[in-house]
Amino acid sequence: MSWFNRTQKASLSIDISVSAIKLLELSRTGNGYRVEHFSIISLPHDFAMQKKVSSAILAEGIKKAWEESGSTLKQAVVAVSESAIMTKTISLPASLTDDEIEEELIMTADQYLPYSLDDLYFDYAVQSINKNNPEMVDVLLVASRRENVDNRIEALSLAGLKASIVDVEAYAMRNAFSILPTPSPDINVDKTIALIDIGSTITSLTILYNGDVIYTGSQSVGGKQLTEEIQHHYNISYEKAGLAKKQGGLPDNYDELILYPFQKLLVQKIQRALQAFTSSSTNRSIDRILLAGGCASMTNIDKVVESHLNIPVKVANPFINMSLSQHIDLQAFYQKAPSLMLACGLALRGFDA
């Protein structure tokens, strides 16, 4: 028994999107992590049309995912989605302590945000010294309307679970990024890296510089659009179209007629998201792109993006150095690994709780 080693041994996360609930339990082993349980539950595809999905409906999906996963943990880390987050970089005197920064933000935050502080949860992260004035530091202010956070907490509670932390997607992405194997330890120093999560309806962008989140953005495009195009073009059900795009067996004209135009659109949207970053910042260029999200499992998508943008692109697999519990099929899990990037980052966060 040790009083000094009370770090958490296992951590559960739940990534809630309008298309799916993804649940992941990691445990800590020696100097690494192990995947204990996971499950992915698809939500009926018309949910994605709704602006707001009720917590009761989400709770049903969460309960099912939890039961299927076999996890026994009841506290989970969840995230508010990128689109529900407002960020603003502000400059404050470098001499302020953490408490003083917090006080200052409580007094002035609503000046930078379109809502009153009473309607918001907010957090901040001190970044680097201001480029133009070494006596100031840049502070990233992150806020979300209370209802976005409360909706998540309520959904978990209705499912019989408890939200231990409500994190910001971009921070979770950074956490997952931080455990990716890098060819050399200093590879990320002074580098600007774009993490691009291409999901079902949203493609989200997290920009890291020296390992810190410096920008987030999103575009509304994702794999659902491709599935719908297959569905309508070949007159098959949405479910069949979704399976066919992963497993193959579509007519010969599929690539030319549907897949390539979709990939072109995806590249344009990624380009637009990156342009929004470059025009908002100091003309910083992107050194590397890492792809995550379900659509990163599309064959050759890394090469397609790389050849259009002329930036090195890789598909992220944050589980590459993790061991897997015996009951998990390695191949099936690795295939889903990119789509579990966010869940992975959230689970890692849970170890700090």
Ligand SMILES: Nc1ncnc2c1ncn2[C@@H]1O[C@H](COP(=O)(O)OP(=O)(O)OP(=O)(O)O)[C@@H](O)[C@H]1O
């Ligand atoms: N092997 C594959 N080939 C092509 N598409 C795939 C493959 N695997 C998953 N997808 C697609 O990825 C999408 C799901 O990705 P993901 O699980 O990251 O989305 P999500 O997190 O539920 O949604 P969002 O992040 O947009 O809210 C689906 O459209 C799915 O069809």
Ligand SMILES: [Mg+2]
């Ligand atoms: Mg997602």
